[in-house]
Amino acid sequence: MTDYIGDLRKLIGTRPIIMCGANVILLNDQGQILLHHRIDRDWWGLPGGAMELGESFEQTAKREVLEEVGLICRDLKLFNVYSGEKLYYKYPDGNEVYNVTATYICKDFSGEIVVDPSEGRDARFFPLDKIPSNLSSSIEEIVEEFLSKYLAGS
Template identity: 65%
Template sequence: MDYISSLRQHIGTQPIIMCGACVIIENENGEILLHHRTDRDWWGLPGGAMELKESLEDTARREVLEEVNLVCKKLNLLNVYSGPELYYKYPDGNEVYNVTVAFTCKDFQGEIVVEKTEGRNAKFYNIDELPMNLSHTIKPILEEYITRRKG
């Protein structure tokens, strides 16, 4: 059982602070990988919650491998995000205030294979042609990333 599921057995659905990581994976064409979630009709970034004894870099790499079957090599820190705009209530009622460490990665290998319990699809998008239904929790991350790229 993972850390968050174990914690939920004791506290139920009440809000918790959840630390995690996500990765903006950029291909050779400058496009970024988005992951279409199954819990909502939203596109997000590969990533998820940190497990006990894991570094945030390990969390990022594990989540990318689990969700889209890619191996991230060199990770670069983009920023750390927190606050009310990263609040999320899952369809099952669980509430979280995310603390998300965002990394970027251009050095990866593998072929995209989407793990079907968490994702419907994953594909690369041009930063000027992102889908409208983005998860609200990744919007500040993508805004900063795009501003830095264009700046």
């Protein structure tokens, strides 16, 4: 797999770019949500990441979940697509992005949680009423919308 974003950064430096990617709301049989504790900041987020050349959003979502937390997603259902000012993010290294993120819900997955230590400190399921307060700024809106719809029964 190529490193599209890395190759692009060699050309343009840290300037803001539009970065397409996907993340996944994984729900276990108890209705708990999987969150991934990132190493670049003390934030919890959804497993996911940037799209590589030639990938679909679904392929990106499945690959990123497998790479970051070791789980294999079988059935993905599109939840929503997010973009705009709220999805601006500046990485600790100074790279700036405006994310375009396809978020999926997955209840059909297999495997054991194994966190890639180059990307995360931890990954675990949380009850929906016990989600950590230190969520990644780029997923706060996503989690809030999910909780409002899920808890409302839609």
